Amino acid sequence: MTTPIKTVISQKILKKEVLEGDLCTGCGACVGLCPYQVIYHDRTVQLHTCDLENGKCYDFCPRTSTDLNELRNMLFDAGDLTPETGAVKGYYFSRATDRQLREDAQHGGTVTALMELALFEGLIDSAIVSARDQEFVQNGVVVKDEAALRKNAGSKFTVSPTVAAFNRLAATKEAGKIGVVATPCQALALAKMKLKAVKEDRGKIDQLKLVIGLYCGWAFAAQKFKELMGQNDIELESIAGMDIPAGKNSLEIYTGNGTKSFPLSDAQACIRSACNYCLDSTAEYADISVGAARFGDSWEEMRHWNQMIVRTGKGRNLIELAIKRGVLEVRNAPAESLRQLKNVAGEKKKEALKNIIRKSGSAKNLLYLDRHDPVVRRFLAK
Amino acid sequence: MLVTAGYYVTIGETFGMSQRGGSVMSHLRISRESVLSPQIPQGRADIIVGLEPAEALRVLTRYGNPDVVVLINSRVVYPIGVITGELSYPSLSEIESIFKELTAHSWLIDATIAAVELGNPVLSNIVMIGALAKTALLPICRRAFEKEIARNMAADKCEINLRAFDAGAGMIENIVD
Amino acid sequence: MSKLLSPARTQVLFMGNEAIARGALEAGLNVAAGYPGTPSSEIIESLAHVARERKLYVEWSTNEKVALEVAAAASFAGLRSMCVMKQNGVNVASDFLLHLTASGTRGGLVLVTCEDPGALSSVNEGESRYFARMLEIPLLEPSSFQEAKDLTKWAFELSEAIGNVVMLRSVTRMSHASGNVICGKLPAKSRRAKFDYDGPVMDSRTGPMISTPVVAKHTLHQKKLKGVEVLFEKSPFNRYAGPAKPQLLIITSSVCFLYSQEAIKMLGLHKKVGILKLGCTWPLPPALLKKHLLKTDKILIVEEVLSFLEENVKVLAAGMLKQMGSKIFYGKIDGSLPSVGELNPDIVAAALGKIMKVKRKSLPADYTRKLQKAAALVPVREQTFCAGCPHRASFWNIHNAIALDGRKGFVCGDIGCYSMAALSPATGYHTMPTLHSMGSGTGLASGFAKLAAFGFDKPILTVCGDSTFYHAVIPALINAQHNRADITFIVLDNAGTAMTGFQPHPGLPTSALKETVPAVDIAAICAAIGAKVMISDPFDLETTSKILTSFLEDKGSVKVLILRQACALSPEKKGKKKFNVKVNDALCLGESCGCNRLCTRIFRCPALIWDRIKKKALVDEVICAGCGVCASICPQKAILKTEATV
Ligand SMILES: Cc1cc2nc3c(=O)[nH]c(=O)nc-3n(C[C@H](O)[C@H](O)[C@H](O)COP(=O)(O)OP(=O)(O)OC[C@H]3O[C@@H](n4cnc5c(N)ncnc54)[C@H](O)[C@@H]3O)c2cc1C
Ligand code: SF4
Ligand code: SF4
Ligand code: SF4
Numbered sequence A: 001m002t003t004p005i006k007t008v009i010s011q012k013i014l015k016k017e018v019l020e021g022d023l024c025t026g027c028g029a030c031v032g033l034c035p036y037q038v039i040y041h042d043r044t045v046q047l048h049t050c051d052l053e054n055g056k057c058y059d060f061c062p063r064t065s066t067d068l069n070e071l072r073n074m075l076f077d078a079g080d081l082t083p084e085t086g087a088v089k090g091y092y093f094s095r096a097t098d099r100q101l102r103e104d105a106q107h108g109g110t111v112t113a114l115m116e117l118a119l120f121e122g123l124i125d126s127a128i129v130s131a132r133d134q135e136f137v138q139n140g141v142v143v144k145d146e147a148a149l150r151k152n153a154g155s156k157f158t159v160s161p162t163v164a165a166f167n168r169l170a171a172t173k174e175a176g177k178i179g180v181v182a183t184p185c186q187a188l189a190l191a192k193m194k195l196k197a198v199k200e201d202r203g204k205i206d207q208l209k210l211v212i213g214l215y216c217g218w219a220f221a222a223q224k225f226k227e228l229m230g231q232n233d234i235e236l237e238s239i240a241g242m243d244i245p246a247g248k249n250s251l252e253i254y255t256g257n258g259t260k261s262f263p264l265s266d267a268q269a270c271i272r273s274a275c276n277y278c279l280d281s282t283a284e285y286a287d288i289s290v291g292a293a294r295f296g297d298s299w300e301e302m303r304h305w306n307q308m309i310v311r312t313g314k315g316r317n318l319i320e321l322a323i324k325r326g327v328l329e330v331r332n333a334p335a336e337s338l339r340q341l342k343n344v345a346g347e348k349k350k351e352a353l354k355n356i357i358r359k360s361g362s363a364k365n366l367l368y369l370d371r372h373d374p375v376v377r378r379f380l381a382k
Numbered sequence B: 001m002l003v004t005a006g007y008y009v010t011i012g013e014t015f016g017m018s019q020r021g022g023s024v025m026s027h028l029r030i031s032r033e034s035v036l037s038p039q040i041p042q043g044r045a046d047i048i049v050g051l052e053p054a055e056a057l058r059v060l061t062r063y064g065n066p067d068v069v070v071l072i073n074s075r076v077v078y079p080i081g082v083i084t085g086e087l088s089y090p091s092l093s094e095i096e097s098i099f100k101e102l103t104a105h106s107w108l109i110d111a112t113i114a115a116v117e118l119g120n121p122v123l124s125n126i127v128m129i130g131a132l133a134k135t136a137l138l139p140i141c142r143r144a145f146e147k148e149i150a151r152n153m154a155a156d157k158c159e160i161n162l163r164a165f166d167a168g169a170g171m172i173e174n175i176v177d
Numbered sequence C: 001m002s003k004l005l006s007p008a009r010t011q012v013l014f015m016g017n018e019a020i021a022r023g024a025l026e027a028g029l030n031v032a033a034g035y036p037g038t039p040s041s042e043i044i045e046s047l048a049h050v051a052r053e054r055k056l057y058v059e060w061s062t063n064e065k066v067a068l069e070v071a072a073a074a075s076f077a078g079l080r081s082m083c084v085m086k087q088n089g090v091n092v093a094s095d096f097l098l099h100l101t102a103s104g105t106r107g108g109l110v111l112v113t114c115e116d117p118g119a120l121s122s123v124n125e126g127e128s129r130y131f132a133r134m135l136e137i138p139l140l141e142p143s144s145f146q147e148a149k150d151l152t153k154w155a156f157e158l159s160e161a162i163g164n165v166v167m168l169r170s171v172t173r174m175s176h177a178s179g180n181v182i183c184g185k186l187p188a189k190s191r192r193a194k195f196d197y198d199g200p201v202m203d204s205r206t207g208p209m210i211s212t213p214v215v216a217k218h219t220l221h222q223k224k225l226k227g228v229e230v231l232f233e234k235s236p237f238n239r240y241a242g243p244a245k246p247q248l249l250i251i252t253s254s255v256c257f258l259y260s261q262e263a264i265k266m267l268g269l270h271k272k273v274g275i276l277k278l279g280c281t282w283p284l285p286p287a288l289l290k291k292h293l294l295k296t297d298k299i300l301i302v303e304e305v306l307s308f309l310e311e312n313v314k315v316l317a318a319g320m321l322k323q324m325g326s327k328i329f330y331g332k333i334d335g336s337l338p339s340v341g342e343l344n345p346d347i348v349a350a351a352l353g354k355i356m357k358v359k360r361k362s363l364p365a366d367y368t369r370k371l372q373k374a375a376a377l378v379p380v381r382e383q384t385f386c387a388g389c390p391h392r393a394s395f396w397n398i399h400n401a402i403a404l405d406g407r408k409g410f411v412c413g414d415i416g417c418y419s420m421a422a423l424s425p426a427t428g429y430h431t432m433p434t435l436h437s438m439g440s441g442t443g444l445a446s447g448f449a450k451l452a453a454f455g456f457d458k459p460i461l462t463v464c465g466d467s468t469f470y471h472a473v474i475p476a477l478i479n480a481q482h483n484r485a486d487i488t489f490i491v492l493d494n495a496g497t498a499m500t501g502f503q504p505h506p507g508l509p510t511s512a513l514k515e516t517v518p519a520v521d522i523a524a525i526c527a528a529i530g531a532k533v534m535i536s537d538p539f540d541l542e543t544t545s546k547i548l549t550s551f552l553e554d555k556g557s558v559k560v561l562i563l564r565q566a567c568a569l570s571p572e573k574k575g576k577k578k579f580n581v582k583v584n585d586a587l588c589l590g591e592s593c594g595c596n597r598l599c600t601r602i603f604r605c606p607a608l609i610w611d612r613i614k615k616k617a618l619v620d621e622v623i624c625a626g627c628g629v630c631a632s633i634c635p636q637k638a639i640l641k642t643e644a645t646v
């Protein structure tokens, strides 16, 4: 059932519901809080048993039950809320004005440009982004300057325990102001922290000043992805980037010796199973969410643009500042684009709910979701 | 010392793995007539010397009788199960009152503190021997101890051992009547 | 002067093992070899101490079989030699022993086995008395400290009289107990070694030392054993004490004699029960047995652990049924006494009381009730690694690597202090589910690793101590490498055979006699086999954990990690702290979410205690060994370590 039984051991139930339930997104929200929960490669591991109740690991996990309505009310203006894509204050196309940044970034470099600006303007003291090491292990890293930000630009389609880096950094109350680049599950975890933090931890969590969300259809399980690369003789070290170009139905891997293309079905076989149960494709709990632009016909034309949803007042201010400082080129997006986005986002929600019901075996049991939540109700297949 | 004084002495010891944090017990038996078994029969101890309160209690519950006298180092060494929180350890006053009730006489002394004050907790055993000698329950005296120490220890260690012995003796005021 | 060399006729307090050593010295021992194992180790140790003065050669051998071979060589050369081991060591030596008893010996050769009924410091309570019967050699069992010395001395003469090995069996309660011994004379002369082999094949004094022709030599062997029976008939080590016509006859041996004596006294039965104490328990002297069995109809046989003596007595009695009529036997077989665990005066008294229908004087009921109430308050004291023990850190690393790997790997255990990881699972963080004989961990691991074809996909680890490595691991390791078993083999190198008291082993540059000798390098041996070898300090959690996780990922071969850190009780460390360690209360999270007492709840160093009032961790400075490992595990850096200035 969705309502957790009272007096349960947090770590144990997290294991049962999330880890063994194949719902773990690898976001890292339960990691870095204590010695028991760690991430190894992209697997969340419980090193030793803990017998506490009401622990943070359970409370912060984006795949344990939450009152999402309460969360939305806390973070957003009620008037901005949409069922498909969360709060929308504004919807734009954008790209970084710096040409080199656009080259280095995944698409338009909007995310990196915004983080650079926030750091430069002192809105944040540290940015947490995602880095990958030689062994292809991905981790959240704390960066404080432009060079480091740019080095870690570009999307890695494997899961990153980014929130663990936030936990470690925020462990002291003296961390300063923190901004995080987050996928939807990570953004949800960060939002849950604001809602659930106990009094003693408030000061730590309140250091979180900015969340830039990434659109996300799904992420790869590292092991499966590595196997796919291995079968195709692609050396992991040689991978410089990857994308799923609009309209091409394929996964492209950019390596030192050119681009390798895979049919989307190959890529989908590598999807982390937890992603099948995720309803969020636009990082609804961020201040600003950024994805690939989908307009026009030519991918070459689109690929260096982003689409962007501004969700909070804080997000709006940052965009305005970016325009004023000339780091971002922002256009109004056509209504058709938003309509398309909503369509796609709604489809993901429906699909995920179907998968959840298939897993739980009953439409009455939506695992971590509450079937009375208005958004959930809206997309539940009749 | 006792052998030379014409007694049959049997000391039963258990070591090996029980040395590693488990409970360890030695049985000392003294007889004028014949070699005794290295294990004391249940309920038949005359004296219990406990180096740890709960351990002394453990021994009492097996070998104790209304006539037994007990000398205990009051320094607690917690069993690992108590440290982890799975088990509980009786309070010192609880232990003390049990000994009061179930023995002919008992002394609880902090031999470890005395030894630490002398510079080395290892000396707590010697402190206990000093205390035991002072109780006059066994035919051991300071002179015999001095001789034994001189035989078994390097010269520079003798003095500190004697001081530990005396410290122990000093902790026993009331002698059994 | 060493107590072991006390002058003749003086009375001294000897530990059973010292008494055995003294007996050997009085017999003119030349060579002693053994493998350490509780409760046997003090024999070789105390002999090593006096080796120079007594012109002995004493060694710790790599294992019991080699020890027996070393001792046998001395015997072949006409010297008196002794070979010492614990009960299960006899199994290790048994293959050679089988052939040795067939070829015969020359100089007196005594095999001393110190056994451990009740497994007080073993993981078995194996009996080697059956080896004596199976391999047809005399068996002697001392039942007092004096006898431990005297029987040992006589064992050498007996061995020379029959030209074969004599087995002397002690038990923990004898070997590790102490009692009065009156010393005898130490011989002045030593023997010279000389080995003849040109004589006739059937002449074991001058011919080749081989077991063939088998049947002919076996016949001769059995003939000599018959001669032993004759000697045993008159032996002063077999004694009867008690009434001329007892209602019950106790037949017993070893320390059980002391228990029986005490039981009779406790029940006031000395006018009704007699004891036939046997010092020579195989082969049984038939005439002596007959004489005493005729005294009564009821016989209780008191022995540890199995019904060895009882069986042998019954076989003899069955053969004399006509002359003696039938008897009632009490013992292990009818359940009067348990055939597991050790005995003690109480158990024997209970059996005796039941047979004789007498009750023991008991304590006042009220007192007993109060004792029982008090007993309920005493917390169990579980065995654990010492404060500062490197094994705790090693298993911490192993546990974490297995957990991270996620495939539910496990450790095949082996014999040493680290066996504790299996004996009290929380101490080894629940990683070690198997524990058998020395070297078996590696053999089992080698086997488990080959089960992948049957769907068994788990990383297999195994551990062994440095001493165990030389003892029995090498063949298993070669097996794993040759058969491509994917195992992670961890050597817990704590620079000595810690469990039995720091005897040197082939990895150290010192011998039992404190001479400088070549150290045999484990890493080099493993590398020579072709395994991948790494060395780390288990206290360096970060490096060790990295190596281990990479080993578990690295599939397909034998990987060796040598974890090197001296035992906390080792002479060079004992009493010296590397770090002063204390807990900063302000930082300690205690029970709160974020730590939940990692150090006292999970890590379990006995020096880290939990202050129930302050709700903070606390270091007991008296117990703390100052290893500093806890400072590395505390998530809050609340445990502070500072370099100790000595
Ligand atoms: C797993 C994943 C799936 C995505 N799926 C879609 C999709 O379906 N549709 C869509 O429009 N867009 C998707 N995106 C977003 C898209 O790839 C771009 O990140 C986004 O358009 C922003 O582009 P940019 O040029 O501004 O980014 P950049 O300026 O290049 O910045 C990208 C930022 O993302 C961080 N990052 C990289 N990988 C990860 C990761 N795995 N987890 C967390 N942070 C990471 C980087 O450290 C960097 O800070 C996905 C991104 C990821 C990581
Ligand atoms: S987060 Fe808290 S409750 Fe969860 S495992 Fe860690 S200490 Fe235990
Ligand atoms: S989804 Fe995130 S918080 Fe939940 S178990 Fe997985 S890593 Fe931990
Ligand atoms: S591990 Fe550290 S924070 Fe946790 S209880 Fe121990 S000392 Fe305190």
Ligand code: SF4
Pocket: C387, C388, C389, C579, C581, C605, C606, C607, C608, C619, C623, C624, C625, C626, C627, C628, C629, C630, C631
């Ligand atoms: S330093 Fe820490 S781990 Fe080491 S013995 Fe002391 S309390 Fe135990």
